[in-house]
Amino acid sequence: MGNENRELQVLFFPLPANGHIIPCIDLARVFASRGIKTTVVTTPLNEPLISRTIGKANISIRVIMFPSPEQTGLPEGCQHFDSALSPDMLITFLKAMVLLRDPLEHLMQQETPDCIVADMFFPWATDSAAKFGIPRIVFHGMGYFPTCVSACLRQYKPQEKVSSYTETFVVPKLPGEITLTKMQLPQTPKHNEVFTKLLDDANASELNSFGVIANSFYELEPIYADFYRNELGRRAWHLGPVCLSKRDTDEKAQRGKEAAIDEHECLKWLDSKEPHSVVYVCFGSMTTFSDTQLKEIALGLEASGLNFIWVVKKRSNGSLEWLPEGFEERVLNQGKGLIIRGWAPQMMILDHEAVGGFVTHCGWNSALEGICAGLPMVTWPMYAEQFYNAKFLTDIVKIGVRVGVQTWIGMMGGNPVKNDAIEKAVKRIMVGDEAEEMRNRAKELSHMARRALEEGGSSYSDFNSLIEDLRSRAR
Structure with a gap:
C-alpha cells in the first residue's frame, strides 16, 4: 500500500459503558501521543462524554447513528449502559450492539484505517475488519490475570466438578495455585442464553483476531503475561496502565462524566488533611447498594475514626435518608468525611497525597488506578x-485485604456486610505495620508502572512492536 512513512490510522470503537469508554479513550491517547492518526467512533449521545475524556489529545471523533427504538426495543435516547437500568434492558442493549455493524462498516469504507481496536462485546468486528483486509485488535480493558483465569475455566471446566457453590477448586494449569468457588464466578444474567452466546462469540472472535491489547504492564504480572502468550498461545501487547496517559489536573478531573463535586472544593478538603489519612470509598459506576448496606458502610466508616471520601451512586430522589441518625452532624459537618453523590474525579482524588487507602469493587480500571496511586x-x-x-490484589501482589464478601452479589448487593467487618478492613489498610508494608509494596508497583511507560520500558517497547507489526502489514 503506501510508502514506509505513510501515517498509520487506527480506529477505536469502545462499548458505550463508562468502564469501557474511559480505558479505551486512555488507550487512544497513548496512540495519539506516539504520533499515530487516531479516531474514535461513537454514537451521537456518547459524543460529549467522549470528547470530555479525550481532553486536549489529538484525536478525532466520528459519529455513527444509533439504531431507532423500533429496531432495538430500547427506549428513546438509550445509547449508554447507564440508561439501561434493568437486567432485561442490559441484555436488550447488548443485543442492539449488533445493529452498529452496518454503520461501522460504512465508516470504515470512508476512512480506510489500517487497523480497528474494538471492544470485546463487538465480536462481529473481526469479520467486519476482514472485509476490508485490515486487522481487528480486541480491547477488553483487563489485565492478563483475569483473562488467564477465564480461559482456563472455559477450557478445563473445574467448576463443573464441585458439588456445591461454596466448595473450593483449584484453577487447572494456572500458575500460583489459584482457588475459587462457584459463587465467585461471573453469574450470567437472566435469559442467559443471549449473554452466554455473546461471551462464546467474543471468545471465538478473539482467537481469530489479530491479537489483544492488555491494560497492564509486564512487571505487574510477568507469570501471567507469559502464560497468556506461551501456554494459551494468544497474541497480546501490554500497553498499560493506560490511566497514566499524560494529563494535566484539569484533564484528570474531566475524565469521564461531569463530576458531581467541584474539583477545587474537593482538592481544598483533601489539602486540609494529613498525608495518608483519608480512605477513598467507591464501588464503580454500576453498583447500587440497598439502604441497609449503605447504613452499615456509614457506621463502619464512622467507627474507624478515619477521614473518608465516599462516592455514592446517585439515587433518582437524591435523598440521604439512609444515613444513620445524626451522622451528618457527627461526621460530615465535623469535616471527617465527604460524600460525593454521583460521578467523582477518581484519578485526581487517588493521586492526592492525603489519600492512604481505597475501598473498591475491584473493577480492573479501579484496581489499576489504585496500584498507580500506590495505595493498599x-x-x-x-x-x-x-x-x-x-x-x-490480595493473594498475588498482596496489597489488598478482603472485606468478607465471598459470594457473587450482583449489581444490587446481597446480604449486607456488617459495619464491624468494614471498620476492621479499612483500619487494616490504613494504620499499623501491615498497612505500611502493603503501602510500600503498592508504591513500588506504582513506580514500576510509570517506568513501564517511559522510553525503553516494557509497555513502551510493546507499543513499538505492535506498531511495527501494523506497519509491515500496511506496506
Whole structure:
C-alpha cells in the first residue's frame, strides 16, 4: 500500500459503558501521543462524554447513528449502559450492539484505517475488519490475570466438578495455585442464553483476531503475561496502565462524566488533611447498594475514626435518608468525611497525597488506578470478573485485604456486610505495620508502572512492536 512513512490510522470503537469508554479513550491517547492518526467512533449521545475524556489529545471523533427504538426495543435516547437500568434492558442493549455493524462498516469504507481496536462485546468486528483486509485488535480493558483465569475455566471446566457453590477448586494449569468457588464466578444474567452466546462469540472472535491489547504492564504480572502468550498461545501487547496517559489536573478531573463535586472544593478538603489519612470509598459506576448496606458502610466508616471520601451512586430522589441518625452532624459537618453523590474525579482524588487507602469493587480500571496511586486496597468484589481481580490484589501482589464478601452479589448487593467487618478492613489498610508494608509494596508497583511507560520500558517497547507489526502489514 503506501510508502514506509505513510501515517498509520487506527480506529477505536469502545462499548458505550463508562468502564469501557474511559480505558479505551486512555488507550487512544497513548496512540495519539506516539504520533499515530487516531479516531474514535461513537454514537451521537456518547459524543460529549467522549470528547470530555479525550481532553486536549489529538484525536478525532466520528459519529455513527444509533439504531431507532423500533429496531432495538430500547427506549428513546438509550445509547449508554447507564440508561439501561434493568437486567432485561442490559441484555436488550447488548443485543442492539449488533445493529452498529452496518454503520461501522460504512465508516470504515470512508476512512480506510489500517487497523480497528474494538471492544470485546463487538465480536462481529473481526469479520467486519476482514472485509476490508485490515486487522481487528480486541480491547477488553483487563489485565492478563483475569483473562488467564477465564480461559482456563472455559477450557478445563473445574467448576463443573464441585458439588456445591461454596466448595473450593483449584484453577487447572494456572500458575500460583489459584482457588475459587462457584459463587465467585461471573453469574450470567437472566435469559442467559443471549449473554452466554455473546461471551462464546467474543471468545471465538478473539482467537481469530489479530491479537489483544492488555491494560497492564509486564512487571505487574510477568507469570501471567507469559502464560497468556506461551501456554494459551494468544497474541497480546501490554500497553498499560493506560490511566497514566499524560494529563494535566484539569484533564484528570474531566475524565469521564461531569463530576458531581467541584474539583477545587474537593482538592481544598483533601489539602486540609494529613498525608495518608483519608480512605477513598467507591464501588464503580454500576453498583447500587440497598439502604441497609449503605447504613452499615456509614457506621463502619464512622467507627474507624478515619477521614473518608465516599462516592455514592446517585439515587433518582437524591435523598440521604439512609444515613444513620445524626451522622451528618457527627461526621460530615465535623469535616471527617465527604460524600460525593454521583460521578467523582477518581484519578485526581487517588493521586492526592492525603489519600492512604481505597475501598473498591475491584473493577480492573479501579484496581489499576489504585496500584498507580500506590495505595493498599479493601477488596469488595460484586460481579463479572471482579473476584479474580480481588484475588490478584490480595493473594498475588498482596496489597489488598478482603472485606468478607465471598459470594457473587450482583449489581444490587446481597446480604449486607456488617459495619464491624468494614471498620476492621479499612483500619487494616490504613494504620499499623501491615498497612505500611502493603503501602510500600503498592508504591513500588506504582513506580514500576510509570517506568513501564517511559522510553525503553516494557509497555513502551510493546507499543513499538505492535506498531511495527501494523506497519509491515500496511506496506
